Amino acid sequence: MFGGYSGFSSAEEIQAQKEQHQQGDENEETTALLKEGEEGLQGLSLSEGGDEAKAEDDFSKEDLTLFMSAGKEDLLSEETKAELIRKRIEKGYDASARDILFEQQQEVWKTLGRDGLAGMTAVMGVPEKFDVGDEELVAAYQDYMATVREAFVGMIRGSKPAELQSSGSLTKAQVLDFFEAVNSHMTLDATKEELEKIYKDGDNEPQPVNAAVVEMQRDMLEAMGIEKEFGVGELNKLQSEFGTDRAVMEGMKEFAMTASYAVKEAVMGKEQMAKHKEVLRRMAKEQEELGKRLQSMSNSDLQAFMRRVQPTMMSHMQMMQIMQPKDRMRYMQGLPDEERKEMMMFQMVMQANSGGQNHGHSHGGKPCTGHDHGGHSHGHSHGGGGGGGGHSHGGHSHGHSHGGQPCTGHDHAANRPPPPPAQADGAAAGGHEHSHGHSHNGQACTGKH
Secondary structure, eight states: OOSSTTSOOSHHHHHHHHHHTTTOOHHHHHHTHHHHTTTSBOGGGSOSSSOOOOOOSOOOHHHHHHHHHHHHHHHHSHHHHHHHHHHHHHHOTTSOHHHHHHHHHHHHHHHTTSOHHHHHHHHHTHHHHHTTTOHHHHHHHHHHHHHHHHHHHHHHHHTOOSSOBOSSOOOHHHHHHHHHHHHHHHTSHHHHHHHHHHHHHTTTOHHHHHHHHHHHHHHHHHHTTBOHHHHHHHHTTHHHHHTTOHHHHHHHHHHHHHHHHHHHHHHHOHHHHHHHHHHHHHHHHHHHHHHHHHHTSOHHHHHHHHHHHHHHHHHHHHHHHTSOHHHHHHHHHTSOHHHHHHHHHHHHHHHHHTTTTTOSSOOTTSOOOOOOGGGOOOOOBOTTOTTBOSOBOTTSOOSSOOTTSOOOSSOOGGGOOOOOHHHHSSBOGGGOSSBOSSOOTTOOOOSOO
């Protein structure tokens, strides 16, 4: 990691990255809009633990705009920066830094005469509630979340202890704080500019960017008060130590995705990446609509649809199997509009029937459209995702409603398609669920390659 979780470590993967960076794998990246779709970690706004806020319907655009303005001003003040660092030191380094920042944001709502937890729940609903109809509010939200990310990284770096931990074990709070600190750092404009410069200075090769990302990960361990090599060793034991903890496992996946996305953005450049994201955003929206269309079908209608389109679709899929990911996307976009939509619907049903993409529950052969599932726990980290801000929900309720719509602001890692072939051959050391990018023959990754 730190050779590992960044996801581009082997020579084969570096070459694959160069070949795929123009478009990437359409399925992987559409779901990866988790982090970059809304540009950031909202999770630093919904704390792990404690009672969930009940969504309030009476937070107006004006209320939210006022809070984000006041909240940004508060987080940028030297007084608040110092207070966050003081609390971090006072509470101890094995306590949750995410909770400290979350509590600070709640206090701003209280100064406005509103309930803090309900207010933060309303803030987290901005990308879903206003993403189409109110660009001004969404822009304000993104600006606010950039400030939240900077505040979190600043708190971590400003509270670095003189003596580093080199024994014992990492707590769950430390692990999740580490994921979020790295994810926050990766989404900062300064970090993106640095990585893009490294790519250009390195003869347009992704390998130096990957190395820089790995070193940033290791540096963040020390900023958190954890000796690098000890920390790497502990992180490589996450599967055995926290293998049944959904928050940690999904946080680890998003951590890996954030790192790989940082490399991709450096390779593609800001302008091309923005265009690429817009294409993926449109694809995600279209998939959402097609999912609803499939859900509305009766079982008999669905079976008739599959029988009708199967011969043509299987022919297309056989063609696409021998293509590079970037060529598959072009091939799909070149199909007649209705045929392309039917192709997407066919793939969605096939994925659902083959196990629901590790979804963890069945929809009777129909794709999941992102509904609430009766309030079951998402239990995921927002690490770098556009819909969270830097914390894990840790196995409790999501904290906000999707109104029956898919959650597009962050990644439901358990619902992510398998990685593209270039990332699938190197099973992670210690049985990590995501691809490590290279093999250690069953041994732990030492972070050096």
